[in-house]
Amino acid sequence: CDLHRLYGVAAADALADAYAALAPVDRARLAWWDLYMPTAQLTFMDGWGLAPEELAHVRAAMTERRDQALAALGRG
Structure with a gap:
């Protein structure tokens, strides 16, 4: 997730x-892990104290990673 972000x-x-x-x-x-990690980050990132622009960037990257995992699992 960090590399992706x-x-x-x-x-x-x-x-x-x-x-x-x-x-x-x-x-x-690996696809299940790639689903779990960004989903967890999306769930909790609002409490991380990030600046709004960084929060938006992280949210976009983790949404993309989650969606790719769902596609790899045939669920996207």
């Missing part, structure tokens, strides 16, 4: 691909 989807996906090249990765389980 800071550097975009390509950076987050590149890390997952690099990790998968070194160790077995169950992509279905």
Whole structure:
């Protein structure tokens, strides 16, 4: 989620691909993790004390990550 938020989807996906090249990765389980983490952040981020513009940026990035996970799971 942090890579996605800071550097975009390509950076987050590149890390997952690099990790998968070194160790077995169950992509279905990874998609569930990619659903859980942004959903949790979306639930609690209003209490983080972020500036409004940063909150909007984080919300947009985590919404995108959540939606990608839902699509990967065939639910989006």
